[in-house]
Amino acid sequence: MKKKIGWRFKGNEIRYLTKVLKNDFSAGSDASMTEKFEKKFAKIHNQKFAIASNSGTSTLHQALLSIGVGHGHEVIIPALTVAMCGFAVWQCGAVPVYADVDEYSFLIDPKDIEKKITKKTKAIMVVHTYGLMCDMDAILKIADKYKINVLEDCAQCFLGKDHKNRISGTVGSIGSWSLESSKHISSGEGGILTTNNAHFAKIMRKYGTLGFKNITAQNGKVRISRDKFQDPNWERHDQFGYNYRLSEICSAVALAQTEKINxxxxxxxxxxxxxxxxxxxxxxxxxxxxxxxxxxxxxxxxxxxxxxxxxxxxxxxxxxxxxxxxxxxxxxxxWKTVNNEPCFADVRKNGLFSGNMKISKSYGWGETPVxxxxxxxxxxxxxxxxxxxxxxxxxxxxxxxxxxxx
Ligand SMILES: Cc1ncc(COP(=O)(O)O)c(C=O)c1O
The missing domain is CATH 3.90.1150.10 (Aspartate Aminotransferase, domain 1)
Structure with a gap:
């Protein structure tokens, strides 16, 4: 049988990759591949900031942290989505509360979101499942009423549009994408965030780049003079952080893929x-x-x-x-609904969550029959x-x- 030859990564993917390797990972006076990828992605989405990351789970985590999600908070997520949406909430030490989905669109049901809001709700994570945008008008109305931020998980939805011609990921406070290999565009593994909010952008970038003091909303590179940086008295980190950076190799591929996104x-x-x-x-x-x-x-x-x-x-x-x-x-x-994946279902049975955080068995996790x-x-x-x-x-x-x- 004739072997199927790959077709998704031909062209600039190989050219840009070769450039990264030939240049020993140094961008020289040119912008790095990550910077170029971020700029291109932000432009396509007409957003001020884009922050590349190493996965679409890391991006969700960074986004929730920037919104201020932490211990004692709840985040509403749809039950019908990947467990990673729940993991990102757990990584913040918060609790996912499940909203049901609409029987026909399979997407998070705004009416059920409102039912699940409590004083502890800090964010709503909507997921444009299978590539179709959720009812953002209804969702934003609820979010505005309760003053809660909306994070759009667009891992499965690149350049989707709603009836108002708004692009997926640009309607809520933050948009998040995965670049894992099954997605519309891919760098093998990877992710990216966009926002128009400079505060969120800076925090997201800082959490993903090890909390370096000099990180700005725009830039992931610590650009300070060597004389200042190479000084035993120089303090580098003013925030705790994760290393969620996207490698130059992945960024090279992601940039070429973004050029062909349409x-x-x-x-x-x-x-x-x-x-x-x-x-x-x-x-x-x-x-x-x-x-x-x-x-x-x-x-x-x-x-x-x-x-x-x-x-x-x-x-x-x-x-x-x-x-x-x-x-x-x-x-x-x-995928099994998040509330029925054993890692989450067991927590519900045993009344324990997120290591040192104790949750009673009767906690209002949210029923989701649909x-x-x-x-x-x-x-x-x-x-x-x-x-x-x-x-x-x-x-x-x-x-x-x-x-x-x-
Ligand atoms: C809806 C959704 N959210 C989040 C993720 C997590 O992305 P990643 O696999 O890049 O961590 C995925 C990817 O599988 C996804 O489909």
Whole structure:
């Protein structure tokens, strides 16, 4: 069989990488790859500040810290998301409180957010799951009412838009992205944050860069004269910090990927729309796609549907197997809801949280019946095909699979 050759990282990725290595990681008088990547990403999003980081979990942690999340605080997160959203809250020593999701859009339900707000709520983390933006108008209305900051987790949503043409990650206080290998653009591992708030930008950068005193909102490099810096009396750190810096190697790749971001997003949108068109045409009741509100631009990290086969005696696993037999790439399951991942569920049972922080068993973590029911039924089809021919192959595999069962 002919070996599939990689197509996502050709071009400037290799050129920029080579430059970093040839220059012994020194940018010389030129800006570093990280600086260039940050500038480009900020410009595309029309934001004042962008801060590169080593993962989309680190970015969430940095963002929450900048908002001031710490011990004794609660952060509202959707139940239907990756555990990393909960981990970032735990890393701050705070408690995730789970909001339910909407049955049709699979996204955090603003009405449930408001129900879960308490005096301890310090932030709301919304997640634009599968590439579709949440209802930011309703969410910001609640946030403004209670004076709480909103963090947008856009790990799965690059250049998504809502009905007001606002870009994902630019509506709340801070936007956060992951550059892990399955994402629209990638540097293998990595992440980036954007904001228009200089205070948040400075704190996020400082936490991610070991708390160096001279870090500014704009710049990750400590630019001071050597005579001053190389002095035994020079004090370097005025804040505790983490080393979440993105390496120059990853930044080189991330910069080249950002230059082509529109192409990558367009490809996913093409694949997502092909699935959508086919499912509408097929009139199948086995798969119900994620609902997209009018004038929203879905960026289709994956094409997500509710699978209704179980009530008709078709198991989730057998459908997936048949799809693969028919030439399909595979189908991803939804992650367990965060509140049902053992690490979080055990805490709830035992009444313990975050090391030295004790939480009673009756703590109001938030019930999320819709998310728990949906999670078992969600099927995600891949949208990272290289070209129209590969997309067609997926649609044909789905056609054959539906014909087999219907
Ligand atoms: C919605 C969401 N948030 C956060 C993350 C964490 O990103 P990373 O894997 O880069 O730490 C991911 C990535 O898998 C994600 O999909």
């Amino acid at each position: 192409i990558f997003v367009k490809k996913r949108v093409e694949a997502g729309n092909a699935f959508l068109r086919f499912i509408k045409k097929s009139k199948t009741s086995l798969l119900i796609p994620q609902e997209i509100k009018k004038n929203y631009k879905h960026t289709f990290y994956t094409f997500a549907c509710v699978f209704n086969g179980e009530s008709r005696g078709i198991s989730w696993q057998s459908f997936r197997k048949k799809f693969i037999e028919n030439g399909g790439d595979g189908i991803y399951a939804a 998310a728990i029911n949906l999670q078992k039924k969600i099927m995600q089809f891949t949208t990272n095909q290289r070209n129209k021919k590969e997309i067609k192959k997926q649609i044909l595999a789905l056609k054959k699979t539906l014909e087999f069962y219907e």
